[in-house]
Amino acid sequence: MKLMQGSGGDFIRIPTILTAPDGKCYAFANVRVGTSADNAAETKIIFSMRSPEGEWTAPRIIASRPGWAYSSGAPVCDESTGKIMYFFRKSAVVLNEFGNKVTPEQRAELARQKEAECGDREGSYILETFDGISFSERKIEIEPLIDPRIHYPTGSRGSTHGSSAGITLKYGQYAGRLVIPARLSIHKVDTWADLMTGSSNTVLYSDDHGDSWKTGGIVKTGTGEGTLAERSDGSIYYNSRAYFNDKRRHEATSTDGGLTFTGQRIIDDLIEPCCNACMIRVERGGKVLFFFANPNSETERIDMSVKVSTDEGESWRLLEVIDKRKSGYSGITYDRKSDSLLVMYEAGETSYIDEIALTAVPLSRFNF
Numbered sequence: 001m002k003l004m005q006g007s008g009g010d011f012i013r014i015p016t017i018l019t020a021p022d023g024k025c026y027a028f029a030n031v032r033v034g035t036s037a038d039n040a041a042e043t044k045i046i047f048s049m050r051s052p053e054g055e056w057t058a059p060r061i062i063a064s065r066p067g068w069a070y071s072s073g074a075p076v077c078d079e080s081t082g083k084i085m086y087f088f089r090k091s092a093v094v095l096n097e098f099g100n101k102v103t104p105e106q107r108a109e110l111a112r113q114k115e116a117e118c119g120d121r122e123g124s125y126i127l128e129t130f131d132g133i134s135f136s137e138r139k140i141e142i143e144p145l146i147d148p149r150i151h152y153p154t155g156s157r158g159s160t161h162g163s164s165a166g167i168t169l170k171y172g173q174y175a176g177r178l179v180i181p182a183r184l185s186i187h188k189v190d191t192w193a194d195l196m197t198g199s200s201n202t203v204l205y206s207d208d209h210g211d212s213w214k215t216g217g218i219v220k221t222g223t224g225e226g227t228l229a230e231r232s233d234g235s236i237y238y239n240s241r242a243y244f245n246d247k248r249r250h251e252a253t254s255t256d257g258g259l260t261f262t263g264q265r266i267i268d269d270l271i272e273p274c275c276n277a278c279m280i281r282v283e284r285g286g287k288v289l290f291f292f293a294n295p296n297s298e299t300e301r302i303d304m305s306v307k308v309s310t311d312e313g314e315s316w317r318l319l320e321v322i323d324k325r326k327s328g329y330s331g332i333t334y335d336r337k338s339d340s341l342l343v344m345y346e347a348g349e350t351s352y353i354d355e356i357a358l359t360a361v362p363l364s365r366f367n368f
Helices: 104-118 192-198
Strands: 002-004 011-019 025-032 043-050 060-063 069-078 083-091 123-129 136-140 178-185 199-206 223-230 236-242 248-254 262-271 278-284 287-295 302-309 317-335 340-348 355-362
Touching: 002 011, 002 025, 002 043, 011 069, 011 340, 011 355, 025 069, 025 083, 025 317, 060 123, 069 178, 192 199, 199 223, 199 236, 223 278, 278 317, 278 340, 287 317, 287 340, 302 340, 317 355
Parallel strands: 011 317, 043 069
Antiparallel strands: 002 355, 011 025, 025 043, 043 060, 069 083, 083 123, 123 136, 178 199, 178 223, 223 236, 236 248, 248 262, 278 287, 287 302, 302 317, 317 340, 340 355
């Protein structure tokens, strides 16, 4: 089904989705005003909710300001309280990702002027809700990672932009911790090639139900836009987009709740065209299953597919190609009532940014 679509020259991108313990499904994305580019001068947060009975609300804007970029991040549900938290960032002035001609000082002055005009402030924010009807907004200060490998202090705070949904840890020493995939900067990134040495995935984590947030450890230099799941032993399995042009996903494991990562390796079973992806752990019929979705191609953003692991990420196999059209960024969740995966993703016939699609994958059709 077509869940969201831009109009009037606007594009909707960067979808993400999760399901709360009460069965409600929360879907978020970013409206880029007048462009599909990453450096859109104005962006808005758009939202839709699915009831436990399967009815979707009409998409609506839940956060925006004219002339500002409200850049989408990732959501997480605190499963002990039912609170949904959606991370995003406010920017008064957006410049080109690479090759900026405006100095940081000039940009900061422009931002101060816009802040003074409206009383708003740049920075990291969370939208919070318990019911998907009313949202409250809260500015947060993320504690940075102190690591001698980081040579770009302003990049040492994790950012969830482009990352998949977070989780509540359930097993082991860190049970109850909220963990969200994020990324940080090792050094200043001026070119695409710099991402191979200047970017790394990380996590944001909270031990106080989301009141405060800290940046976890470096996952692997050269990665960004990650997704994660908890293994039955309480460790975190981290699956990353990589910038090495090797056409494969990369993985790592944390046994200390996201503070450090080891076991970095290339996943030969998971190909990618260098794109965001999503993953979820499902406990079903006495078995633990990991499901992963992304464009199943080494060269193009096409063939949105779901793969499954029956050994908690040690190996993967193709489950189903769910859309043969062009496709891009995605999110995944599990609806227990219908025993179905719900995959939310960018898609279209001529371009993968034509619409935000949603496909249900009934698991009763498969043997695991």
